[in-house]
Amino acid sequence: MKLIIDSNSQNEAFARTVVAAYITRLDPTLEELADVKTAVSEAVTNSILHGYNNGEGEIEIICEIKGQDIMVEITDHGVGIPDIEKAMEPLYTTKPEWERSGMGFAFMEAFMDELEVYSEVGKGTRVKLSKHIGDRT
Amino acid sequence: MIILNQKEQEAIHYEIQQNCLIIYISQDLDHHTVNLLREQSDRLIDAGDIRHIIFDFRENDFMDSSGIGLIMGRYKRVMFRGGKAAVTNVGKEIERIFNLSGLFQIIERYGTPEQAVAGLNAKREK
Numbered sequence: 001m002k003l004i005i006d007s008n009s010q011n012e013a014f015a016r017t018v019v020a021a022y023i024t025r026l027d028p029t030l031e032e033l034a035d036v037k038t039a040v041s042e043a044v045t046n047s048i049l050h051g052y053n054n055g056e057g058e059i060e061i062i063c064e065i066k067g068q069d070i071m072v073e074i075t076d077h078g079v080g081i082p083d084i085e086k087a088m089e090p091l092y093t094t095k096p097e098w099e100r101s102g103m104g105f106a107f108m109e110a111f112m113d114e115l116e117v118y119s120e121v122g123k124g125t126r127v128k129l130s131k132h133i134g135d136r137t
Numbered sequence: 138m139i140i141l142n143q144k145e146q147e148a149i150h151y152e153i154q155q156n157c158l159i160i161y162i163s164q165d166l167d168h169h170t171v172n173l174l175r176e177q178s179d180r181l182i183d184a185g186d187i188r189h190i191i192f193d194f195r196e197n198d199f200m201d202s203s204g205i206g207l208i209m210g211r212y213k214r215v216m217f218r219g220g221k222a223a224v225t226n227v228g229k230e231i232e233r234i235f236n237l238s239g240l241f242q243i244i245e246r247y248g249t250p251e252q253a254v255a256g257l258n259a260k261r262e263k
């Protein structure tokens with residue numbers, strides 16, 4: 001599944017709803033669905049307000065299912081992250097004046113099994129989220 | 138006044154009980170909703186004789202880290218006038234977000250808005 005959305009806060013709900021609908025075929029629990037929705041919401045929000053600084057741009061969302069595993073990749077072509085390690089520290093935010101809590105990456109990590117972040121200053125950011133759905137048996 | 142579209146207007150209700158502003162959140166509390174809520178609630182806090190702020194989640198089951206920022210921001214605003222913040226009708230999904238963010242350490246939790254109004258004011262008298 002591939003979805004390209006405009007960088008606009010109204011599309012945050014749309015993006016996480018589409019991903020949630022896409023993964024329902026794996027019969028996730030309500031908790032798993034909430035986990036994925038929250039993580040997607042965090043990544044898309046970051047692209048909109050950090051990547052594109054609330055300006056114009058496009059965000060690409062790719063979602064893949066392999067067996068009981070889902071992978072969601074969220075990419076922007078915004079400003080990029082100079083220090084990824086620092087950015088991922090809980091409570092770290094470059095936008096305290098916008099009342100950001102700095103918990104976005106922490107939530108993505110907590111709610112998904114795996115989180116990978118690739119970024120280049122001036123080029124953009126890609127966040128890769130993976131999660132196993134259902135029992136591991 | 139901030140002009141909200143029909144759907145957005147229906148999704149957020151405000152109520153003032155005694156010295157408390159109650160915000161009923163009935164749409165997903167994400168960055169988009171937070172932007173709508175912030176200005177309106179601050180205007181109400183500043184205009185009225187508001188000491189405490191209560192967020193009610195009875196009709197809500199989605200919140201991300203933008204919601205944490207909103208609650209913290211409003212808490213700081215009332216804190217300066219000796220006020221507190223509380224959340225009510227917190228369901229399982231919202232509870233997980235609060236637990237993860239440590240919000241319950243500074244924000245009180247009650248069953249209903251009415252209980253929060255009573256509780257916030259009772260503690261103040263001590």
Ligand SMILES: Nc1ncnc2c1ncn2[C@@H]1O[C@H](COP(=O)(O)OP(=O)(O)O)[C@@H](O)[C@H]1O
Pocket residue numbers: 042046047050051052076078079080081087088092093094095100101102103104105106125202
């Ligand atoms: N897509 C992105 N593009 C540019 N910078 C980003 C992006 N995502 C995250 N960041 C940076 O990482 C920091 C931490 O992100 P996060 O944990 O979500 O906290 P918050 O969004 O509350 O600031 C942000 O403040 C920002 O500096």
Ligand SMILES: [Mg+2]
Pocket residue numbers: 042045046103104105202
């Ligand atoms: Mg964020």
